[in-house]
Amino acid sequence: MKSIEPTIKADEVTPPRAGEKILRVARDLFYRQGIRAIGVDEIVRRAGVTKPSLYRSFPSKDELAASYLRQYDLEFWARFDEAVAAHPGDPRAQIAAFLTRIGKRTQKPDYRGCGMTNAAVEYPEHGHPARVVSEANKQELRRRLRAMAAAMGAGDADTLGDGLLLLIEGAYISGQLFGAGGPAKSVARNADLLIEASLQK
Amino acid sequence: MKSIEPTIKADEVTPPRAGEKILRVARDLFYRQGIRAIGVDEIVRRAGVTKPSLYRSFPSKDELAASYLRQYDLEFWARFDEAVAAHPGDPRAQIAAFLTRIGKRTQKPDYRGCGMTNAAVEYPEHGHPARVVSEANKQELRRRLRAMAAAMGAGDADTLGDGLLLLIEGAYISGQLFGAGGPAKSVARNADLLIEASLQK
DNA sequence: AGGTATACGTACCGATCGGTAACATTGTCA
DNA sequence: TGACAATGTTACCGATCGGTACGTATACCT
Incomplete structure (x- = not known):
């Protein structure tokens, strides 16, 4: 039986x-x-x-933290690629979609920023397992933002890509510093202004 | 004697x-x-x-941390006011001076971002002595940036002020994440583009 | 010289930190 | 049934955590 x-x-x-x-x-x-x-x-x-x-x-708490971040990394790119897939061939709309979503998330009560960014702040030591994962994620994000800026036809694509990254990181931090009603809610609007200024040059 | x-x-x-x-x-x-x-x-x-x-x-380690941040706060505003005093009546130049300086600091080898921001990340709990100091500093910074944006004659001064704050916080974080050569070095340039776009509206 | 207040040092506290040794229990599959 | 792999149980490790009781030295003022 x-x-x-x-x-x-x-x-x-x-x-x-x-x-x-x-x-x-x-x-x-x-x-x-x-x-x-x-x-x-x-x-x-x-x-x-x-x-x-x-x-x-x-093997250790540090490696557990690294595993947490590796999973976070997967989910992050899933969200990112979702915004990309929603607007095929239109990088400006892709950015707008991604940042609109970030702006909304930052207004939620239990928002605590980006796990990657926070981990890097907690572990400044180079080579720490958690920091390694975090740095790799940010390097890749920078690469993709610059590529998207280039695809938009920006005169100085690297500067625009970096500017978008600054706005995003600023939104992560401000979201947890100010809570609802903070500056992070305007990240999509400011990014759009910055893109506009960078294209008509 | x-x-x-x-x-x-x-x-x-x-x-x-x-x-x-x-x-x-x-x-x-x-x-x-x-x-x-x-x-x-x-x-x-x-x-x-x-x-x-x-x-x-x-009285405690937490209070020692708060004292550290109170001193950090004084030095921060000293640097800020120095940039302001260098360009009387010209808020756009004041911002440019302040951000140029930040951009340079982020490229130094032992740069580790803003002590206030980092403390807030380390202590998410509301009411923690260190976090209280940090939040007060950021609130005041936001207030002043918005006021400067208004003085520039921006159509939506609050949005521009918040955008500048996002760029600044992004520079703090990116500076310690990427080290020299990172996105933070373009913070002044991106802020100027954002200001330009916000004024001619 | 003596009194007094302030500053400092020795030694210690219980709690928690990350991590482990040794063994018992369980469910799975052959 | 018997072997195996995974998990649980209990107890423990040395190190470090933030914090303190209590005695000692030093400097100043009268």
């Missing part, structure tokens, strides 16, 4: 692996309160697992 | 009080490595004093 009912695979009925639960909880706590502010004990407690389970899935 | 020579008061000849040495060392370590990353033991060790001396001058 037990071998005839795997209508669902065992893998699917099995509750989330310990590593997955840990990463899910860590992601939430790290983002909302910061990586340094959260101890491994609190993570395992909220995840309903024990500490050895954490260290069987992750 | 001892009562006739107080040409200088005793207070002045005395080597720096423990509290001052502590604050000087704490300021340096907090800025370069972050507040959470530095323990009170390291502060007192590098300052050449002992821990009770720290807690006689400051």
